[in-house]
Amino acid sequence: xxxxxxxxxxxxxxxxxxxxxxEEKAVKSLxxxxxxCEMFAEATEKHFQMEERVMFLEFETKTGMTQGPTAMxxxxxxxxxxxxxxxxxxxxxxxxxxxxxxxETLMILLQQHNMKEEQMLxxxxxxxxxxxxxxxxxxxxxxxxxxx
Amino acid sequence: MELAGLSTEQAPPIAAPIRFFLTAPLFGILAGFFIFxxxxxxxxxxxSMDSIxxxxxxxxxxxxxxxxxxxxxxxxxxxxxxxxRVGMVxxxxxxxxxIGTLSMLFGMSLDSxxxxxxxxxxxxxxxxxxxxxxxxxxxxxxxxxxxxxxxATSVVFAFFxxxxxxxxxxxxxxxxxxxxxxxxxxxxxxxxxxxxxxxxIIGVAFQVLPMFYVAPKFKKFCKKRVVxxxxxxxxxxxxxxxxxxxxxxxxxxxxxxxxxxxATTVWIKLAQRRRPIKDxxxxxxxxxxxxxxxxxxxxxxxxxxxxxxxVMVAILIGSFxxxxxxxxxxxIVPFLVWFHLNARGYMxxxxxxxxxxxxxxxxxxxxxxxxxxxxxxxxxxxxxxKFSAASFIIxxxxxxxxxxxxVLIYRKTLKTKPxxxxxxxxxxx
Numbered sequence: 001x002x003x004x005x006x007x008x009x010x011x012x013x014x015x016x017x018x019x020x021x022x023e024e025k026a027v028k029s030l031x032x033x034x035x036x037c038e039m040f041a042e043a044t045e046k047h048f049q050m051e052e053r054v055m056f057l058e059f060e061t062k063t064g065m066t067q068g069p070t071a072m073x074x075x076x077x078x079x080x081x082x083x084x085x086x087x088x089x090x091x092x093x094x095x096x097x098x099x100x101x102x103x104e105t106l107m108i109l110l111q112q113h114n115m116k117e118e119q120m121l122x123x124x125x126x127x128x129x130x131x132x133x134x135x136x137x138x139x140x141x142x143x144x145x146x147x148x
Numbered sequence: 149m150e151l152a153g154l155s156t157e158q159a160p161p162i163a164a165p166i167r168f169f170l171t172a173p174l175f176g177i178l179a180g181f182f183i184f185x186x187x188x189x190x191x192x193x194x195x196s197m198d199s200i201x202x203x204x205x206x207x208x209x210x211x212x213x214x215x216x217x218x219x220x221x222x223x224x225x226x227x228x229x230x231x232x233r234v235g236m237v238x239x240x241x242x243x244x245x246x247i248g249t250l251s252m253l254f255g256m257s258l259d260s261x262x263x264x265x266x267x268x269x270x271x272x273x274x275x276x277x278x279x280x281x282x283x284x285x286x287x288x289x290x291x292x293x294x295x296x297x298x299x300a301t302s303v304v305f306a307f308f309x310x311x312x313x314x315x316x317x318x319x320x321x322x323x324x325x326x327x328x329x330x331x332x333x334x335x336x337x338x339x340x341x342x343x344x345x346x347x348x349i350i351g352v353a354f355q356v357l358p359m360f361y362v363a364p365k366f367k368k369f370c371k372k373r374v375v376x377x378x379x380x381x382x383x384x385x386x387x388x389x390x391x392x393x394x395x396x397x398x399x400x401x402x403x404x405x406x407x408x409x410x411a412t413t414v415w416i417k418l419a420q421r422r423r424p425i426k427d428x429x430x431x432x433x434x435x436x437x438x439x440x441x442x443x444x445x446x447x448x449x450x451x452x453x454x455x456x457x458x459v460m461v462a463i464l465i466g467s468f469x470x471x472x473x474x475x476x477x478x479x480i481v482p483f484l485v486w487f488h489l490n491a492r493g494y495m496x497x498x499x500x501x502x503x504x505x506x507x508x509x510x511x512x513x514x515x516x517x518x519x520x521x522x523x524x525x526x527x528x529x530x531x532x533x534k535f536s537a538a539s540f541i542i543x544x545x546x547x548x549x550x551x552x553x554x555v556l557i558y559r560k561t562l563k564t565k566p567x568x569x570x571x572x573x574x575x576x577x
Contacts, residue, residue: 023422111358111360115355116225120228123291
């Protein structure tokens with residue numbers, strides 16, 4: 001049976017894969033990477049919302065910790081949303097230097113963010129939400145992404 | 149479970165690691181001057197005063213400073229461990245370490261008892277305070293990953309290296325250079341290089357290579373066994389060197405084999421990385437894996453050449469560590485600046501790629517490589533030494549310029565407050 005940690009970690013890998021494809025394409029031509037960049041933005045937004053609208057809420061309700069790690073993860077999500085929208089702008093302006101500067105920054109921010117979630121937050125969530133795990137997974141899978 | 153790594157407020161203040169990073173290249177420049185003022189014949193002997201001084205300007209002044217600074221930053225992020233009172237510990241340890249390193253270098257150079265005693269006290273306090281705080285923080289870690297094991301093992305070796313180093317310095321102070329001094333010096337250098345530096349780098353590489361370059365993750369066997377295998381090799385080498393010297397080569401082969409296996413793995417992982425970007429940091433990782441391979445095997449063959457190549461081994465292994473460290477600095481310093489500015493609400497700041505001039509970084513790489521190759525060939529062509537030292541000084545000067553640039557952006561942004569944007573905090577209630 002899939003756990004919350006396994007499910008969300010696998011989703012990190014899925015987003016990483018799209019990111020890598022997008023950069024590969026962008027090396028050749030920035031315009032041709034636009035579709036993949038939009039796909040990456042969508043996949044990442046879905047991941048953020050699965051956490052913010054489902055898992056974090058359940059975690060906060062169960063533990064009473066609203067100012068703790070989930071608040072910080074939300075803050076980092078905001079930072080990453082901002083970088084992704086700047087990357088899309090850089091593609092529209094066909095500014096390769098800017099795009100790769102932003103993608104480099106996003107990559108490091110994203111990886112250290114994922115590491116913190118996978119090594120600390122998800123194990124904590126599993127510890128507190130083991131009984132509700134199936135229900136949470138179903139809600140995350142069926143989530144309809146709201147426009148941010 | 150430790151949550152420190154999840155909170156920006158609890159992350160170390162930017163000054164904690166940055167002051168170490170900005171000081172390190174200055175010690176590199178100083179090391180370059182010590183080499184420039186020496187000659188290749190004197191530097192051929194690892195026990196000549198010139199060799200000891202130049203080596204320690206690099207190992208303590210450059211490598212030690214960067215590694216300690218990096219650990220204060222990496223421990224919360226990579227392993228979720230928070231150093232207690234990190235701001236204060238870093239600030240005072242830094243002062244002790246600067247005084248201690250300068251005192252040691254000039255104390256040995258000028259044969260000054262006063263400076264050597266000052267170095268003994270201040271280096272002892274500075275290193276002990278940092279290592280002890282790091283060790284305490286590691287005790288709080290519950291999730292014992294391969295990276296944590298690597299860092300923890302390297303800290304144990306760092307303690308041994310420190311105590312042996314203090315013993316060696318003490319024997320210089322009391323002018324009692326006995327046979328045991330040579331044995332301790334040998335263990336001090338091998339454990340310092342392979343036990344502290346190489347194992348630390350291996351532990352960090354498990355996380356950092358996939359993180360920075362989207363390289364494939366290291367295999368479970370590698371993550372689980374390499375640190376343990378090198379550690380057992382270092383212990384085996386110690387026992388054999390102490391009691392069965394004729395077999396100590398076996399210990400060396402053991403260590404070199406697994407170190408080489410790691411170096412090769414790094415090369416393969418980089419070749420398979422998903423990020424197509426080729427920047428100077430990738431060059432540094434690749435050159436480091438070549439230096440590590442050459443250095444490890446030359447260390448074995450050195451047995452057959454009556455130790456005449458041991459300095460070359462030091463150059464190669466040293467170049468491996470310095471290469472990795474420079475490569476990491478080029479990533480960590482701009483990211484820290486960006487991260488701390490962004491966390492304060494500054495949104496339209498330069499990206500981490502724009503903070504360091506790419507041409508200056510490439511030039512720095514070329515001067516560094518020229519100096520390493522020059523140092524090796526200066527054993528055959530002594531006149532090359534001065535050119536190589538000059539090239540090394542220039543490379544360290546450029547490195548200082550390159551790591552100061554992002555810090556100046558940080559200060560300027562805080563001063564001019566270009567676009568303070570609080571919308572970032574809207575998600576954090």
